[in-house]
Amino acid sequence: MIGSNLMESFESGQGFGYAFLEIAVLSAILIYIVFAFVIVKQVGKMTETLEVGFEAPLRFLALLHFVLSVGLLFVALVLL
Numbered sequence: 665m666i667g668s669n670l671m672e673s674f675e676s677g678q679g680f681g682y683a684f685l686e687i688a689v690l691s692a693i694l695i696y697i698v699f700a701f702v703i704v705k706q707v708g709k710m711t712e713t714l715e716v717g718f719e720a721p722l723r724f725l726a727l728l729h730f731v732l733s734v735g736l737l738f739v740a741l742v743l744l
Contacts, residue, residue: 686744693737700733 711719734735 688741689744690737693733693740697730697733697737700730704730 704726707722711722
């Protein structure tokens with residue numbers, strides 16, 4: 665899917681700049697997904713260690729953040 669978009673951008677005359685920008689944006693989103701995954705793991709470790717009474721909402725927010733970051737990747741793949 666991404667390969668066909670890159671080839672179309674070269675064939676349509678948009679050139680190297682658009683393809684480079686597309687790869688850069690997708691790479692940044694992938695790095696952000698890794699960051700979101702680290703947050704999920706850190707919140708899991710924190711809630712195992714500390715009991716503060718609102719572990720469930722914290723885990724939910726961390727998981728929601730991860731799911732939304734993966735959703736951002738899919739939206740970017742469709743739009744770019």
